[in-house]
Amino acid sequence: xDRMARQYNVHEAKTHLSRxxxxxxxxxxxxxxxxxxxxxxxxxxxxxxxxxxxxSLRGQxxxxxxxxxxxxxxxxxxGMR
Numbered sequence: 001x002d003r004m005a006r007q008y009n010v011h012e013a014k015t016h017l018s019r020x021x022x023x024x025x026x027x028x029x030x031x032x033x034x035x036x037x038x039x040x041x042x043x044x045x046x047x048x049x050x051x052x053x054x055x056s057l058r059g060q061x062x063x064x065x066x067x068x069x070x071x072x073x074x075x076x077x078x079g080m081r
Contacts, residue, residue, distance in 0.1 A: 005029040005031045007033055009033050020042065027044055029042065029043050
């Protein structure tokens with residue numbers, strides 16, 4: 001189902017933020033405009049989306065000792081040697 005996005009100016013969006021969020025939660029897209037020009041689009045977060053928390057990859061990544069060292073050819077290309 002393709003719905004037309006409801007558009008709010010910045011003042012309306014600030015005044016009715018809770019109502020706008022309810023619309024987005026129900027699946028609607030909302031456009032925020034400044035002086036009649038769209039500047040932002042609010043869309044629902046997909047139900048399966050997982051927001052990672054700080055440190056959630058601890059123990060799953062390994063950074064090699066030479067991570068900060070550039071290969072000679074790249075360092076030369078950037079005039080770093």
